[in-house]
Amino acid sequence: MPRVWVIKDKREGTGNQAISLADALGYEYEIKELDSSPFAKLPNFLLGNSLLSISETCKDTFLPPWPEIVISAGRRAALISRYIKIKSQGGAFICQIMHPGYTLNKIYDMIILPNHDERQGKNIVNFTGSPNRITKEILIKAKDLWRSKFNSLERPITSLILGGSNKYMKFGEFEAQDFSKKITRMHGRLEGSIVFTTSRRTGKIGKTISDQLRGEGCKPSLEYFWGAGGDNPYMGILAYSDYLVVSGDSISMLSEACASPGGVYIYVPPNFNSKKHKRYHEELYRLGAAKPLKGVFSDWDPYNFNPTFDMAEEVKKRYHLVLNCK
Secondary structure (H helix, E strand, C coil), X not given: CCCEXXXXXXXXXXXXXXXXXXXXHCXXXXXXXXXXXXHHHCCHHHHCCCCCCECHHHHCCCCCCCCCEEEEECHHHHHHHHHHHHHCCCCCEEEEECCCCCCCCCCCCEEEEEHHHCCCCCCEEEECCCCCCCCHHHHHHHHHHCHHHHCCCCCCEEEEEECCCECCECCCHHHHHHHHHHHHHHHHHHCCEEEEEECCCCCXXXXXXXXXXXXXXXXXXXXXXXXXXXXXXXXXXXXXCCEEEXXXXXXXXXHHHHCCCCEEEEECCCCCCCHHHHHHHHHHHHHCCEEECCCCCCCCCCCCCCCXXXXXXXXXXXXXXXXXXX
């Protein structure tokens, strides 16, 4: 059984991708959580093959014996997996999720990139969406855990999963109003229950949307605001929802929603300007995994999928090929 290290970025969405892939591999693994130093803000090409991007305490966790397999996700973790590859004299098989932030990436044995990145190469493997933790087993456990909260809700359950502003999209008062109006029109056709949850980037606009929905007679039956404390019903939402309305700014949230049994609607604000994200949305539409949110409800048999296990099989295949070549 190979020794496996998971280099975990503290950013939840990025870190969870690495752990999800490690779970799908089926090997025992050790999580190495990154604690960044001020140098972490520098581009990877300036940091070179060093550990300058992590704290002194964190550096002490990256010592031999080196692992046989390393799984890293995101630019910051890519720097550390590159360091391990060099220090292990090429002995560690490096699987990097997301672009590592270097011009020359031949040092990585395998780079997992989504199709919408439109990058190709000998060591690049493309998939739809991102690795995620949503499996039948996880959803069954979530159903059991959240039964008392969701069983009493009137069907269908339409859950709103909201991201927030980023460099590609502003999510302010205008977008909040546009979103709320579309949900109100949709709910008028569907009826049932509304569940509403926010994420780390949502901020105060989440409360604005909640108030607007209430004002339109669409009071959420269940709400959770990120950072409010208490148990987060996110997994219960994925397990119980008949329909999921997800803002189009988060690849991770969309990937998790599409791995769940409900039909997925994507909300894209009028000012959304990320070509990469839009390519992903279009890919999901073509697959029948999602529909654009236009305020008009249309039922369909959604294509639910999780690419993580296919990714894990590709890791094993390439790892054994490397072993056989030594």
